[in-house]
Amino acid sequence: MGTLTIGCFPGLVGNMSYDFALKLAEAAVNKGHKVNIWLSGNATGSVKAHQKHLKDYSTGEKYLKALLEKGVEICTCEACTVARGIQKTEGIEKLQWNAMHWYLAKIHGSDRVLQIGGE
Amino acid sequence: MGDVKLAYIVQKPQYKGETSRLAITHAIAYQTVEILLEDGDTVTPTLCFVGEGVLGLQKGQKAMDLYGITSTESHIKNSLLVDLDVLVCKEDLAKYGIPEDAMPDADDMGADKKIKVAPFSEIQKAMEDAKHVLFF
Numbered sequence: 001m002g003t004l005t006i007g008c009f010p011g012l013v014g015n016m017s018y019d020f021a022l023k024l025a026e027a028a029v030n031k032g033h034k035v036n037i038w039l040s041g042n043a044t045g046s047v048k049a050h051q052k053h054l055k056d057y058s059t060g061e062k063y064l065k066a067l068l069e070k071g072v073e074i075c076t077c078e079a080c081t082v083a084r085g086i087q088k089t090e091g092i093e094k095l096q097w098n099a100m101h102w103y104l105a106k107i108h109g110s111d112r113v114l115q116i117g118g119e
Numbered sequence: 120m121g122d123v124k125l126a127y128i129v130q131k132p133q134y135k136g137e138t139s140r141l142a143i144t145h146a147i148a149y150q151t152v153e154i155l156l157e158d159g160d161t162v163t164p165t166l167c168f169v170g171e172g173v174l175g176l177q178k179g180q181k182a183m184d185l186y187g188i189t190s191t192e193s194h195i196k197n198s199l200l201v202d203l204d205v206l207v208c209k210e211d212l213a214k215y216g217i218p219e220d221a222m223p224d225a226d227d228m229g230a231d232k233k234i235k236v237a238p239f240s241e242i243q244k245a246m247e248d249a250k251h252v253l254f255f
Contacts, residue, residue: 007253009138040145041137080141100148104162105155107251108123115253119136 002111003034009118034054038103044081126249133191140255178223184197196225199232
Protein backbone atom coordinates (compact mmCIF):
# COMPACT_ATOMS: atom_id res chain seq x y z
CA MET A 1 0.00 0.00 0.00
CA GLY A 2 1.18 3.49 -0.73
CA THR A 3 0.98 6.97 0.68
CA LEU A 4 -1.06 9.59 -1.13
CA THR A 5 -0.97 13.27 -0.27
CA ILE A 6 -3.64 15.53 -1.67
CA GLY A 7 -3.25 19.30 -1.78
CA CYS A 8 -6.79 20.66 -1.83
CA PHE A 9 -7.11 24.35 -2.75
CA PRO A 10 -10.62 24.97 -4.17
CA GLY A 11 -13.45 26.51 -2.21
CA LEU A 12 -16.10 24.29 -0.69
CA VAL A 13 -18.98 25.98 -2.48
CA GLY A 14 -18.99 26.98 -6.13
CA ASN A 15 -17.39 23.99 -7.79
CA MET A 16 -17.09 20.23 -7.41
CA SER A 17 -13.31 20.04 -7.18
CA TYR A 18 -13.39 20.06 -3.39
CA ASP A 19 -15.97 17.28 -3.34
CA PHE A 20 -13.84 15.28 -5.77
CA ALA A 21 -10.74 15.62 -3.59
CA LEU A 22 -12.54 14.21 -0.57
CA LYS A 23 -14.18 11.40 -2.55
CA LEU A 24 -10.81 10.47 -3.97
CA ALA A 25 -9.31 10.43 -0.49
CA GLU A 26 -12.11 8.16 0.70
CA ALA A 27 -11.59 5.75 -2.19
CA ALA A 28 -7.85 5.60 -1.52
CA VAL A 29 -8.17 5.04 2.23
CA ASN A 30 -10.82 2.37 1.65
CA LYS A 31 -8.29 0.53 -0.49
CA GLY A 32 -5.85 0.58 2.40
CA HIS A 33 -3.63 3.46 1.37
CA LYS A 34 -2.31 6.06 3.79
CA VAL A 35 -3.82 9.43 2.86
CA ASN A 36 -2.91 12.97 3.88
CA ILE A 37 -4.93 16.04 2.93
CA TRP A 38 -3.59 19.57 2.98
CA LEU A 39 -6.23 22.31 2.85
CA SER A 40 -5.08 25.67 1.57
CA GLY A 41 -6.56 28.77 -0.04
CA ASN A 42 -10.34 28.81 -0.22
CA ALA A 43 -10.52 25.16 0.89
CA THR A 44 -9.69 26.29 4.41
CA GLY A 45 -13.15 27.79 4.71
CA SER A 46 -14.41 24.22 5.06
CA VAL A 47 -12.82 23.53 8.45
CA LYS A 48 -15.35 25.48 10.47
CA ALA A 49 -17.46 23.27 12.70
CA HIS A 50 -21.25 23.24 12.83
CA GLN A 51 -21.83 23.55 9.10
CA LYS A 52 -25.45 23.25 8.12
CA HIS A 53 -25.78 20.79 5.27
CA LEU A 54 -28.23 22.37 2.91
CA LYS A 55 -28.80 20.02 0.01
CA ASP A 56 -28.19 22.72 -2.58
CA TYR A 57 -24.62 23.16 -1.35
CA SER A 58 -21.59 20.96 -0.94
CA THR A 59 -20.62 20.31 2.64
CA GLY A 60 -17.23 19.65 4.17
CA GLU A 61 -17.73 18.82 7.81
CA LYS A 62 -19.54 15.51 7.48
CA TYR A 63 -17.00 14.09 5.04
CA LEU A 64 -13.95 15.54 6.80
CA LYS A 65 -15.04 13.96 10.07
CA ALA A 66 -15.59 10.60 8.35
CA LEU A 67 -12.11 10.74 6.81
CA LEU A 68 -10.56 11.67 10.15
CA GLU A 69 -12.25 8.64 11.72
CA LYS A 70 -10.68 6.46 9.03
CA GLY A 71 -7.22 7.71 9.94
CA VAL A 72 -6.73 10.27 7.19
CA GLU A 73 -4.51 13.08 8.38
CA ILE A 74 -6.05 16.42 7.48
CA CYS A 75 -4.37 19.73 8.07
CA THR A 76 -5.46 23.27 7.29
CA CYS A 77 -3.15 26.14 6.47
CA GLU A 78 -3.37 28.26 9.59
CA ALA A 79 -2.62 31.55 7.83
CA CYS A 80 -5.21 30.92 5.10
CA THR A 81 -7.78 29.94 7.74
CA VAL A 82 -7.41 32.81 10.17
CA ALA A 83 -7.34 35.21 7.21
CA ARG A 84 -10.90 34.02 6.59
CA GLY A 85 -11.93 34.80 10.14
CA ILE A 86 -12.00 31.21 11.38
CA GLN A 87 -10.26 30.56 14.67
CA LYS A 88 -8.89 27.23 15.81
CA THR A 89 -11.47 27.04 18.61
CA GLU A 90 -14.21 27.11 15.97
CA GLY A 91 -12.67 24.36 13.88
CA ILE A 92 -13.57 20.71 13.42
CA GLU A 93 -12.02 18.58 16.16
CA LYS A 94 -8.98 16.40 15.37
CA LEU A 95 -8.25 18.41 12.24
CA GLN A 96 -4.69 19.75 12.39
CA TRP A 97 -3.60 23.36 11.95
CA ASN A 98 -0.11 24.07 10.73
CA ALA A 99 2.04 26.00 8.28
CA MET A 100 2.85 25.17 4.67
CA HIS A 101 5.85 23.08 5.63
CA TRP A 102 3.40 20.41 6.89
CA TYR A 103 2.37 19.86 3.27
CA LEU A 104 5.97 19.67 2.08
CA ALA A 105 6.87 17.22 4.83
CA LYS A 106 3.96 14.95 3.87
CA ILE A 107 4.97 15.22 0.22
CA HIS A 108 8.46 14.11 1.16
CA GLY A 109 7.12 10.80 2.45
CA SER A 110 4.54 10.23 -0.27
CA ASP A 111 4.49 7.86 -3.19
CA ARG A 112 2.01 10.03 -5.06
CA VAL A 113 0.93 13.67 -4.74
CA LEU A 114 -2.19 15.16 -6.27
CA GLN A 115 -2.51 18.90 -6.32
CA ILE A 116 -6.17 19.81 -6.72
CA GLY A 117 -5.96 23.42 -7.79
CA GLY A 118 -8.28 26.15 -6.68
CA GLU A 119 -9.55 29.44 -7.92
CA MET B 120 15.00 9.15 1.94
CA GLY B 121 17.26 12.14 1.33
CA ASP B 122 16.29 14.96 -0.93
CA VAL B 123 12.97 15.06 -2.79
CA LYS B 124 12.85 17.37 -5.77
CA LEU B 125 9.59 19.14 -6.59
CA ALA B 126 8.56 21.20 -9.60
CA TYR B 127 6.01 23.91 -8.95
CA ILE B 128 4.42 24.91 -12.23
CA VAL B 129 2.54 28.20 -12.05
CA GLN B 130 0.15 28.60 -14.97
CA LYS B 131 -2.23 31.24 -13.64
CA PRO B 132 -1.52 34.98 -13.57
CA GLN B 133 -0.60 36.62 -10.30
CA TYR B 134 -3.40 38.56 -8.61
CA LYS B 135 -6.14 36.88 -10.69
CA GLY B 136 -6.49 34.13 -8.11
CA GLU B 137 -4.92 33.05 -4.87
CA THR B 138 -3.21 29.85 -5.96
CA SER B 139 -0.55 31.50 -8.10
CA ARG B 140 0.52 33.39 -4.98
CA LEU B 141 0.27 30.26 -2.84
CA ALA B 142 2.67 28.48 -5.19
CA ILE B 143 5.36 30.94 -4.20
CA THR B 144 4.69 30.83 -0.48
CA HIS B 145 4.50 27.03 -0.49
CA ALA B 146 7.85 26.91 -2.26
CA ILE B 147 9.43 29.28 0.27
CA ALA B 148 8.19 26.94 3.03
CA TYR B 149 10.95 24.51 2.06
CA GLN B 150 13.14 26.59 4.33
CA THR B 151 11.44 25.29 7.47
CA VAL B 152 10.31 21.81 6.45
CA GLU B 153 13.34 20.17 8.03
CA ILE B 154 11.84 20.62 11.51
CA LEU B 155 9.26 18.01 10.48
CA LEU B 156 11.65 15.62 8.72
CA GLU B 157 14.30 13.14 9.78
CA ASP B 158 17.92 14.26 9.82
CA GLY B 159 19.31 14.44 6.31
CA ASP B 160 15.91 14.63 4.63
CA THR B 161 15.20 17.71 2.55
CA VAL B 162 12.73 19.02 -0.01
CA THR B 163 13.94 21.11 -2.94
CA PRO B 164 11.33 22.93 -5.00
CA THR B 165 11.95 24.59 -8.33
CA LEU B 166 9.51 27.39 -9.00
CA CYS B 167 8.55 27.62 -12.67
CA PHE B 168 6.31 30.19 -14.34
CA VAL B 169 4.79 29.25 -17.69
CA GLY B 170 1.94 30.39 -19.91
CA GLU B 171 -0.22 33.05 -18.23
CA GLY B 172 1.82 32.38 -15.12
CA VAL B 173 4.49 34.76 -16.44
CA LEU B 174 2.03 37.65 -16.04
CA GLY B 175 2.30 39.86 -12.98
CA LEU B 176 5.93 39.13 -12.17
CA GLN B 177 7.42 42.46 -13.26
CA LYS B 178 9.37 44.68 -10.95
CA GLY B 179 8.08 48.00 -9.68
CA GLN B 180 4.84 46.65 -8.18
CA LYS B 181 2.89 48.86 -5.75
CA ALA B 182 0.50 46.33 -4.23
CA MET B 183 1.40 47.35 -0.69
CA ASP B 184 0.94 51.04 -1.41
CA LEU B 185 -2.35 50.65 -3.22
CA TYR B 186 -4.02 47.62 -1.65
CA GLY B 187 -2.10 47.03 1.58
CA ILE B 188 -1.00 43.56 0.57
CA THR B 189 2.43 42.17 -0.20
CA SER B 190 3.28 42.20 -3.88
CA THR B 191 4.25 39.24 -5.99
CA GLU B 192 7.50 41.09 -6.54
CA SER B 193 8.28 40.95 -2.82
CA HIS B 194 7.48 37.23 -2.72
CA ILE B 195 9.74 36.61 -5.69
CA LYS B 196 12.51 38.55 -3.98
CA ASN B 197 12.06 36.45 -0.84
CA SER B 198 12.22 33.31 -2.98
CA LEU B 199 15.56 34.42 -4.36
CA LEU B 200 16.77 35.36 -0.90
CA VAL B 201 16.17 31.80 0.34
CA ASP B 202 18.00 30.41 -2.70
CA LEU B 203 15.06 28.96 -4.58
CA ASP B 204 15.57 28.22 -8.24
CA VAL B 205 13.06 30.42 -10.08
CA LEU B 206 12.55 29.76 -13.79
CA VAL B 207 10.43 31.97 -16.04
CA CYS B 208 9.56 30.68 -19.50
CA LYS B 209 11.44 32.64 -22.14
CA GLU B 210 9.00 31.86 -24.94
CA ASP B 211 5.97 32.92 -22.89
CA LEU B 212 7.58 36.21 -21.87
CA ALA B 213 8.22 36.90 -25.55
CA LYS B 214 4.63 35.94 -26.41
CA TYR B 215 3.28 38.59 -24.05
CA GLY B 216 5.90 41.17 -25.02
CA ILE B 217 7.43 41.30 -21.56
CA PRO B 218 11.13 42.17 -21.65
CA GLU B 219 13.42 39.87 -19.74
CA ASP B 220 14.96 42.79 -17.88
CA ALA B 221 11.54 43.55 -16.34
CA MET B 222 12.00 40.55 -14.06
CA PRO B 223 12.78 41.53 -10.47
CA ASP B 224 15.94 40.70 -8.59
CA ALA B 225 16.80 40.76 -4.90
CA ASP B 226 20.23 42.34 -5.17
CA ASP B 227 19.21 45.01 -2.64
CA MET B 228 18.50 42.23 -0.13
CA GLY B 229 21.83 40.57 -0.73
CA ALA B 230 20.50 37.54 -2.58
CA ASP B 231 22.89 35.49 -4.65
CA LYS B 232 20.15 33.89 -6.73
CA LYS B 233 18.55 35.53 -9.74
CA ILE B 234 15.49 34.66 -11.77
CA LYS B 235 16.47 32.52 -14.70
CA VAL B 236 14.61 33.26 -17.89
CA ALA B 237 14.77 29.82 -19.41
CA PRO B 238 13.49 28.09 -22.53
CA PHE B 239 10.57 25.76 -21.95
CA SER B 240 12.86 22.80 -22.59
CA GLU B 241 14.68 23.67 -19.37
CA ILE B 242 11.43 23.86 -17.43
CA GLN B 243 10.45 20.52 -18.88
CA LYS B 244 13.77 19.13 -17.66
CA ALA B 245 12.96 20.43 -14.15
CA MET B 246 9.66 18.56 -14.32
CA GLU B 247 11.38 15.39 -15.49
CA ASP B 248 13.94 15.62 -12.69
CA ALA B 249 11.29 16.15 -10.01
CA LYS B 250 9.69 13.32 -8.07
CA HIS B 251 6.44 15.27 -7.89
CA VAL B 252 5.07 18.01 -10.15
CA LEU B 253 2.52 20.39 -8.67
CA PHE B 254 0.43 22.58 -10.95
CA PHE B 255 -0.85 25.86 -9.59
